[in-house]
Amino acid sequence: MRMKIVMKVEMNCGKCRTKALQIATQADAAEFVGFDEERQDEVMVIGRGVDAVEIVGALRKKVGKTRLISVED
Incomplete structure (x- = not known):
């Protein structure tokens, strides 16, 4: 099942x-x-079996403030 994940990431540059x-x-x-x-300012990831929590955690750790907007099938 393909998933579409949209995240809002605070990016300054x-x-x-x-x-x-x-x-x-x-x-x-x-x-x-x-x-x-x-x-x-919204990053979109599409794929099969993508872990939204893992991506958001990595973005928060490396880039900064990240918020999960939506996860759709």
Whole structure:
């Protein structure tokens, strides 16, 4: 089952945006990682069996304030 996870990440610079993408890409089974077209502070991860809690925890630890917006099937 494919899951779509959207997280709001507080990013202040381009380096933080790159770091957030790198961390989200390291998640197991991530097929797509990118920013929402309308809101550039929201990271979207799509994949089969992706662990939302693991990604949010890693982003909070490495980038900063992160909030889970939605998890959809």
